Amino acid sequence: MTTATLAAPAIVLDGVTRSYGSRAGRVDALRGVTHAFGAGTFTAIMGPSGSGKSTLLQCAAGLDRPTSGRVLVGGHDLVRLDEAALTRLRRSAMGFVFQAYNLLPALTAYDNVALPARLAGRRPPRGEVAAALTRVGLEAQQRRRPAELSGGQQQRVAIARALVTRPQVVYADEPTGALDRTTGRQVLELLRSTVDDEGLTVVMVTHDPVAASYADSVLFLEDGLLVGHLARGTAAQIAAAMSELER
Numbered sequence: 001m002t003t004a005t006l007a008a009p010a011i012v013l014d015g016v017t018r019s020y021g022s023r024a025g026r027v028d029a030l031r032g033v034t035h036a037f038g039a040g041t042f043t044a045i046m047g048p049s050g051s052g053k054s055t056l057l058q059c060a061a062g063l064d065r066p067t068s069g070r071v072l073v074g075g076h077d078l079v080r081l082d083e084a085a086l087t088r089l090r091r092s093a094m095g096f097v098f099q100a101y102n103l104l105p106a107l108t109a110y111d112n113v114a115l116p117a118r119l120a121g122r123r124p125p126r127g128e129v130a131a132a133l134t135r136v137g138l139e140a141q142q143r144r145r146p147a148e149l150s151g152g153q154q155q156r157v158a159i160a161r162a163l164v165t166r167p168q169v170v171y172a173d174e175p176t177g178a179l180d181r182t183t184g185r186q187v188l189e190l191l192r193s194t195v196d197d198e199g200l201t202v203v204m205v206t207h208d209p210v211a212a213s214y215a216d217s218v219l220f221l222e223d224g225l226l227v228g229h230l231a232r233g234t235a236a237q238i239a240a241a242m243s244e245l246e247r
């Protein structure tokens with residue numbers, strides 16, 4: 001048995017279902033998903049449009065509540081936490097990176113990175129914010145506002161903001177969706193290095209086999225169910241598995 005299998009998982013989904021009621025009827029976005037994400041691993045979630053990828057990520061992050069099943073993050077059962085406790089856990093243990101960088105346009109890069117700590121009611125030490133910006137290669141751009149940064153730089157600010165609270169897990173939803181290939185690769189290398197160097201657990205939704213090839217393993221979702229798993233696949237192998245699914 002390897003150390004990875006001995007380590008307690010960072011995130012556990014246990015029989016997670018999520019149904020949405022709408023005027024058009026019921027949609028079963030997740031239909032019983034069970035998976036343990038090992039601590040210090042990078043997992044990509046792939047699947048056709050509407051297969052439940054974003055719903056899975058939202059449930060794993062406590063941004064959405066499952067209809068049934070359990071979600072454990074760092075041993076905490078998210079389903080049993082009230083909103084206040086969930087918010088505290090999200091702010092201390094989880095980081096988020098989205099396709100749209102969600103930076104506040106009026107704030108500098110520095111103040112955007114400092115924001116999560118301020119929201120949690122503390123003034124982050126200047127050195128911690130500066131270190132997070134240095135970590136993503138933006139120490140010289142601290143005083144710039146988002147409009148004065150390229151897309152890739154804005155995404156790196158968003159990653160610094162996700163890392164500054166020293167989370168255990170980072171959830172990323174199409175983090176390279178709005179970036180060109182070279183810039184996207186820098187962002188993926190950065191996510192990869194947070195796993196390799198700092199032992200973070202990263203879960204990333206992506207449509208892009210090249211992005212998914214940076215992960216340790218790829219989970220394939222179809223129609224709300226986990227239907228496949230590929231460990232350490234190349235982009236070509238991942239693309240082949242995807243087209244098999246979409247056939």
Ligand SMILES: Nc1ncnc2c1ncn2[C@@H]1O[C@H](COP(=O)(O)OP(=O)(O)OP(=O)(O)O)[C@@H](O)[C@H]1O
Pocket residue numbers: 020021022027028029047048049050051052053054055056
């Ligand atoms: N708030 C909601 N209300 C009703 N239905 C929803 C809601 N959110 C998602 N769904 C439905 O649940 C299913 C799964 O959606 P989800 O966004 O998780 O898929 P996805 O795999 O992330 O799709 P995409 O790749 O297109 O972003 C879809 O059928 C979607 O229409």
